[in-house]
Amino acid sequence: MKQRLLNAWSVLKLPLIAVLVGFIVGAICILAAGSNPITAYAALFKGSLASIPSIGETLYKVTPILLTGLAAAIGFRCGLFNIGGEGQYVMAAISTVAAAWYFQWMPHFILVPFLLVIGILAGGTWGGIAGVLKAKMGINEVITTIMLNWTALYLSNYLVRTVLNPSNILGDAPSGHTVVVPEVARLGKLSSMVPAFGFSSVHTGIFIALGVAVLMWFILFKTTLGYEIRGVGLNYQAAEYGGISSAKNTFLAMFISGGLAGLAGSIQILGLVYMVNQSTELPGYGFTGLSVALVGLSHPLGCIPAAILFGILDNGSRQMQLAGIPKEITAIISAVILVFVAGALLLKYASTRYEKRKMKKNGPVQSGPVMDTAGKGVE
Amino acid sequence: MNSMIALAVIASAIRLATPLLLAALGGVFSERSGVVNIGLEGIMIFGAFFAVWFTHLTGNAWIGVLASMIFGVVAASLLAVISINLKGNQIIAGTAINLLAAALTAFFLELIWHRSGSTPICPDMLTSNPLRVLEGIPFIGDLFKQFTPFVYLAFILVFVTYYVLWKTPWGLHVRAVGEHPKAADTVGIGVYKTRWTCVLISGVLAGLAGACLSIGTVGLFREGMVAGKGFIALAAMVFGKWHPVGSLGACLFFGLCSAIQIQAQSFGLNVPSEFLAMVPYVATIIILIGVVGKAVAPKADGTPYEKDEA
Numbered sequence: 001m002k003q004r005l006l007n008a009w010s011v012l013k014l015p016l017i018a019v020l021v022g023f024i025v026g027a028i029c030i031l032a033a034g035s036n037p038i039t040a041y042a043a044l045f046k047g048s049l050a051s052i053p054s055i056g057e058t059l060y061k062v063t064p065i066l067l068t069g070l071a072a073a074i075g076f077r078c079g080l081f082n083i084g085g086e087g088q089y090v091m092a093a094i095s096t097v098a099a100a101w102y103f104q105w106m107p108h109f110i111l112v113p114f115l116l117v118i119g120i121l122a123g124g125t126w127g128g129i130a131g132v133l134k135a136k137m138g139i140n141e142v143i144t145t146i147m148l149n150w151t152a153l154y155l156s157n158y159l160v161r162t163v164l165n166p167s168n169i170l171g172d173a174p175s176g177h178t179v180v181v182p183e184v185a186r187l188g189k190l191s192s193m194v195p196a197f198g199f200s201s202v203h204t205g206i207f208i209a210l211g212v213a214v215l216m217w218f219i220l221f222k223t224t225l226g227y228e229i230r231g232v233g234l235n236y237q238a239a240e241y242g243g244i245s246s247a248k249n250t251f252l253a254m255f256i257s258g259g260l261a262g263l264a265g266s267i268q269i270l271g272l273v274y275m276v277n278q279s280t281e282l283p284g285y286g287f288t289g290l291s292v293a294l295v296g297l298s299h300p301l302g303c304i305p306a307a308i309l310f311g312i313l314d315n316g317s318r319q320m321q322l323a324g325i326p327k328e329i330t331a332i333i334s335a336v337i338l339v340f341v342a343g344a345l346l347l348k349y350a351s352t353r354y355e356k357r358k359m360k361k362n363g364p365v366q367s368g369p370v371m372d373t374a375g376k377g378v379e
Numbered sequence: 380m381n382s383m384i385a386l387a388v389i390a391s392a393i394r395l396a397t398p399l400l401l402a403a404l405g406g407v408f409s410e411r412s413g414v415v416n417i418g419l420e421g422i423m424i425f426g427a428f429f430a431v432w433f434t435h436l437t438g439n440a441w442i443g444v445l446a447s448m449i450f451g452v453v454a455a456s457l458l459a460v461i462s463i464n465l466k467g468n469q470i471i472a473g474t475a476i477n478l479l480a481a482a483l484t485a486f487f488l489e490l491i492w493h494r495s496g497s498t499p500i501c502p503d504m505l506t507s508n509p510l511r512v513l514e515g516i517p518f519i520g521d522l523f524k525q526f527t528p529f530v531y532l533a534f535i536l537v538f539v540t541y542y543v544l545w546k547t548p549w550g551l552h553v554r555a556v557g558e559h560p561k562a563a564d565t566v567g568i569g570v571y572k573t574r575w576t577c578v579l580i581s582g583v584l585a586g587l588a589g590a591c592l593s594i595g596t597v598g599l600f601r602e603g604m605v606a607g608k609g610f611i612a613l614a615a616m617v618f619g620k621w622h623p624v625g626s627l628g629a630c631l632f633f634g635l636c637s638a639i640q641i642q643a644q645s646f647g648l649n650v651p652s653e654f655l656a657m658v659p660y661v662a663t664i665i666i667l668i669g670v671v672g673k674a675v676a677p678k679a680d681g682t683p684y685e686k687d688e689a
Contacts, residue, residue, distance in 0.1 A: 029486060033490055083417075083470065133664075139668065140681075144664055146610055146614075147661070147663050147664050148664070150607055150659075151661055154653040154656045155657065158651055158654065281603055281606060287474060290474060326486050326490065328482050328485040329486065331482030331485070332483060332486060335482050336479070339457065339479060341475075342467040342475055343461045343465045
């Protein structure tokens with residue numbers, strides 16, 4: 001039992017320390033702004049957890065970042081750095097709006113799953129492009145996914161301005177957003193089922209996201225596909241030697257990763273936003289997803305508490321602002337957590353090195369696999 | 380008439396290429412030594428902000444420029460510590476710098492000016508041509524009217540970068556460290572020191588790029604003003620095959636795309652502006668695929684180096 005606790009601590013200390021450091025740096029910034037950190041954090045948690053509607057609002061914020069977190073996590077597991085979650089999200093969002101508009105004659109219970117599949121396919125395709133280029137030609141997925149992010153943004157902007165604009169479809173005045181997703185295609189609000197949720201925007205998408213997290217856990221750890229993906233991620237040469245195709249699994253991992261980010265886009269559109277706006281900036285869910293995956297140690301179930309943490313930070317910032325504290329504090333906390341996770345791999349690294357040295361002295365001892373990239377942590 | 384439009388487009392292309400070029404040169408230094416710098420965007424945000432702040436504080440835009448370089452170095456040293464000493468992940472470190480820059484500058488904006496969105500206009504800026512003599516040249520004299528000190532600086536730095544990295548012993552060391560750090564280490568080149576120097580230089584250059592956007596263009600700092608230019612610079616560096624002169628070509632090409640995008644109406648061009656905005660990214664993917672001469676990264680780019688303990 002004690003051993004188990006020690007093991008759990010050695011695995012969890014990295015994200016826990018990162019979060020702690022994030023909050024400490026946040027407190028320093030709050031002090032610099034001339035406020036009391038305790039009041040500020042009280043407002044933060046009050047704003048995101050104190051009542052059922054505020055919990056609902058937090059869950060609404062958790063939904064997309066849990067999915068983009070899972071997207072990043074499956075990439076990490078295969079040794080891939082998918083920072084294209086942004087573009088995959090954008091492609092899925094715009095495709096969902098288009099499909100929702102043109103297929104609105106379908107009945108609700110067929111249309112909604114159909115649209116979610118459209119989102120998964122759109123995001124999956126966008127991620128799959130980077131996957132093919134990596135698998136077939138060895139082109140670094142970091143660069144291609146960055147390029148695809150912005151390509152997606154401008155493609156979406158073009159569609160918003162022309163094809164899907166209300167001026168084109170309905171003959172209205174030109175506007176900065178697409179047509180609005182019809183009622184029949186929307187996800188249900190929890191507040192319409194449980195009135196206690198009140199004003200909050202939480203919708204059934206949260207159940208889909210949680211379900212997908214469990215599904216990804218099952219796929220990664222209980223199926224051959226997951227075994228192969230993890231094998232390629234840990235050591236692709238050894239995996240090849242064992243008969244696992246690294247090209248095939250690289251593509252599949254990128255496709256699934258893109259599909260998950262796409263699902264986030266689809267759900268966000270059908271759950272609350274109902275349209276896509278013209279934008280000069282990427283939506284940001286994909287980058288937050290990276291943080292979620294890293295704090296969640298790239299474990300699908302670990303992503304759940306991590307996504308809740310970032311959801312709390314996001315949702316509580318408004319209450320903090322009302323208490324007179326700049327809302328940017330929460331963004332600083334998130335960024336510091338990420339900085340620390342990037343650097344804190346040192347802790348893990350140092351301990352593996354320590355084990356290695358011990359091994360040299362005392363002969364082989366039991367030690368975990370040596371991990372050199374982000375997030376390949378627990379099982 | 381036509382030649383005037385052409386001249387205007389070329390002038391604006393060069394002006395738009397300048398911040399990209401400065402940041403891309405920063406990328407060349409960092410990546411040639413083996414450190415991927417996704418954080419260019421964030422360093423530019425820092426540079427843009429601190430240039431404006433210090434110009435406000437001192438009333439002198441050149442002090443703003445100095446501040447942009449200093450804070451560029453501060454931001455870059457975060458990347459250096461994480462990726463060189465701690466052997467952390469360079470991509471995460473870069474992404475973290477980008478997020479941190481956006482959040483911190485917004486926070487400072489709130490703290491210093493008690494407003495969000497943008498700073499007041501600076502009392503001093505660097506938006507005019509420092510070399511008025513050149514405006515007297517027949518035909519192309521008008522071209523120089525729009526040039527800021529940053530334009531001249533960026534073009535000079537292209538050749539300085541080329542000279543330093545390809546014609547000096549230290550440049551050879553840098554490239555060796557980026558290709559095969561172990562071999563470099565064996566012959567006595569300090570891998571960590573070389574990488575540190577290069578990452579800090581990339582901080583100076585990306586910081587300058589940020590200053591060019593703020594005090595060199597609009598004279599204020601606005602949230603979201605960098606809007607992906609750091610990533611276009613990254614694209615330009617890849618498109619230019621990790622080479623300063625190549626990056627120059629790429630930046631001019633990308634600058635031309637933006638210039639045409641802005642002036643498309645004035646010569647009745649009917650290409651959707653979004654497609655022109657996409658060109659840098661799509662072109663970079665195409666060049667990576669190798670349709671037009673393959674771009675290959677330095678071999679050890681992105682991998683931390685671990686010294687063997689003897």
